[in-house]
Structures are given as structure tokens and as C-alpha cells.
Amino acid sequence: GDSVTQMEGPVTLSEEAFLTINCTYTATGYPSLFWYVQYPGEGLQLLLKATKADDKGSNKGFEATYRKETTSFHLEKGSVQVSDSAVYFCAPSYTGTASKLTFGTGTRLQVTL
Amino acid sequence: DAGVIQSPRHEVTEMGQEVTLRCKPISGHDYLFWYRQTMMRGLELLIYFNNNVPIDDSGMPEDRFSAKMPNASFSTLKIQPSEPRDSAVYFCASSPRWSNEQFFGPGTRLTVL
Numbered sequence: 325g326d327s328v329t330q331m332e333g334p335v336t337l338s339e340e341a342f343l344t345i346n347c348t349y350t351a352t353g354y355p356s357l358f359w360y361v362q363y364p365g366e367g368l369q370l371l372l373k374a375t376k377a378d379d380k381g382s383n384k385g386f387e388a389t390y391r392k393e394t395t396s397f398h399l400e401k402g403s404v405q406v407s408d409s410a411v412y413f414c415a416p417s418y419t420g421t422a423s424k425l426t427f428g429t430g431t432r433l434q435v436t437l
Numbered sequence: 438d439a440g441v442i443q444s445p446r447h448e449v450t451e452m453g454q455e456v457t458l459r460c461k462p463i464s465g466h467d468y469l470f471w472y473r474q475t476m477m478r479g480l481e482l483l484i485y486f487n488n489n490v491p492i493d494d495s496g497m498p499e500d501r502f503s504a505k506m507p508n509a510s511f512s513t514l515k516i517q518p519s520e521p522r523d524s525a526v527y528f529c530a531s532s533p534r535w536s537n538e539q540f541f542g543p544g545t546r547l548t549v550l
Contacts, residue, residue: 356537367441367528367541368480413480417537424470424493425539427480 326352330414330428337404337435345399345431347388347414355416357381357390357397358425362411371399371412404435439463441542443529449548455517458545461510462531470539471504471514472528480528486512519549 331346372381377392415425442461530539
């Protein structure tokens, strides 16, 4: 069935370090791909998205590229800040499932000074 | 726009009591989703509606859980009777028909003693 795999956390980085959070999905059709972020005590909010192969989504310094050949959508940021500490969810949306998203397990990021 | 509104934000109840969680989606959105989030199981989709009609309730854990959407601007998730293992954060999200992006509410933190 449709599924997504995220790298396990927690990920602990020093401020200004480079961040990569890996995400791979099952190749059922051509899903749209999303990254959501959840700050402590809040609901999820969209961070970025990509709807077709080779698209790059970007927001707040974060980027992710839709890689059809490797079925991946890895999240990257060149220089993290303490305020980026949150849980990050990768979520493909498969054709034929309306607006239904398949959420990964989430990766907790902790950024320290 | 006020975003997705959930009430109450926090609920503490005793085992065996009925609990009703409420959600007001963003005006004009056709899809409404109910999720449950726990440390052990992560984010789980319980049920979702399209134009007030339940489409997929396969995630509802058991008959003690029920959800309704009497109109386009209101939905409830009811647990009767509640049990301590139902303790979790329950999120409501809505989505427009032209996009797979989901907009989340702030969640209701439920504690069943």
C-alpha cells in the first residue's frame, strides 16, 4: 500500500549547522509531496510542497526537491536556527485519494546554541 | 480568515464519561479530517468527510468513536464511553477541493483519568 518512510529522530544540531531529513515514498502513481512542521504545542502547518518531478519546494530557508527516480523528497536547510526546533512530517498525497495525505512518523529536530 | 477552529483546547474527564470534540473548518473547504496524535502511534487519520459525507472511517479505533458533520461549517468527534487509552491530542484539518494542502487546527488535548 501507499507509505512514506522518514529518518528517525531526534536530530540534534548546533545553530548554523546544515540539516537534512530524509524522506522516501512508495511509487504509486505520481503523488504531490508535502513537508509539514509542528512547533511545540501547536497543530501542523505546511512548510513546503512540490507537485511534480524535479519541482523544488522552498520556504523559510528550507528546500526539498521531488526526485522521481529515487522516490525521495529530502528536506534541507543550509543553516538552522534555534527557532527551527520542531517536528517535521513528510506527507505524499496520492492520486485518487482526494485530499488525503499519508503522514510519516515525524522527525524531531532540536537545535542548540 | 480565522483558520480551523477547535474546541475545547483542553479536556480532562474521567473514564466512562462522554467526550465531544468540536471543529469548525475554513469556510469554503470541502474536506474535513480528524486525526489523533500520540507519542506511541504518531499521527493517525481517524475519518474524513467530503461535502459533509463520511468517505473513509477505517481509522476509527472502535465503536466508541463516532463523528458527524451536520453542515459545512461544523463537525464533532464523540467518544462514548471514554477510556484512559483515548488520551491524546485530536486534530481537525480542512482542505479545499482544488488543492491537497490541509490546514490544521490547534488541536484538543484530551486526558481521560
